[in-house]
Amino acid sequence: MRVAFLGPPGAGKGTQARELAREWGVPHLATGDMLREAVTAMTPLGLAAKVYMDQGALVPDDVIVGLMRERLDALDASKGFIVDGFPRTIAQAEALGRVLADSGRALDAVIFFDVSEAELLRRLTGRRVCRQCQATYHVSSAPPAKTDVCDRCGGALYQRDDDSEATVRKRLEVYARQTAPLLDYYRGQRLLVSVRGEGPIDGIREAVREAARGAW
Ligand code: AP5
Ligand code: MG
Ligand code: ZN
DSSP states (O other): OEEEEEEETSSSSSHHHHHHHHHHTOOOOEEEHHHHHHHTTTOHHHHHHHHHHHHHHOOOHHHHHHHHHHHSSGGGGOOOEEEEEEEOOOOHHHHHHHHHHHTTOOOSEEHHHEHHHHHHHHHHHTTTTTTTOOOOEETBBBOSBBBTBTTOOBBBOOGGGGGHHHHHHHHHHHIIIITTTHHHHHHTTTTTTEOOOOOHHHHHHHHHHHHHHHHH
């Protein structure tokens, strides 16, 4: 199973990908998570990326493509993968196509999570993330059993720097301008499957399973 999860910030890509990657036995390759790890480790990549991330802007395509090429060519991705938050521009989509074609692979499906803007704002400004295992919570709609403590690993929860209302609005604008054109791009390749991203998390997971089964 080689799938890409596409959707605006807060659409639930990470929430669904984390569980489904485990279920399908494939790696969950989230560019945002990789970049945040690099920021925490203060690597040159992380320090360069942070400037863009804090503004809600995209990190340059060549940086992202280099990072993902290496990751997609690693052994564990040979049996399949879920890419989450990548590709995010037409240039990244074209590069992904080339990287996969170089090893005789191609995407099976691109799953689009459809969520209204009001709901995205509500989700992002209330999101909390585990520092240790990256599990995602929401202060009102998916709270942990104990405030600010991860149910899965006991790690401390934090609010992402880019989840302030001003930066969220900027990220939504950047999505509309630079990423939304991918909908037509993948529709043209007959790879796009749209899933309603609002409602109970389990119900959405089942809709994604079904979309993936249809593509297989
Ligand atoms: P990234 O980390 O990818 O952020 P994003 O795309 O903005 O998406 P999010 O992670 O915010 O949303 P999500 O869809 O994963 O939602 P989640 O499941 O957490 O990127 C961050 C930055 O890195 C970018 O701005 C950019 O600078 C850089 N970057 C990353 N990739 C890049 C690339 N390819 N090119 C260039 N730059 C790149 O859910 C959100 C909230 O909603 C949570 O609180 C969750 O609990 C809740 N929730 C989920 N599902 C439901 C539901 N069904 N009902 C109610 N609440 C729900
Ligand atoms: Mg995410
Ligand atoms: Zn945790």
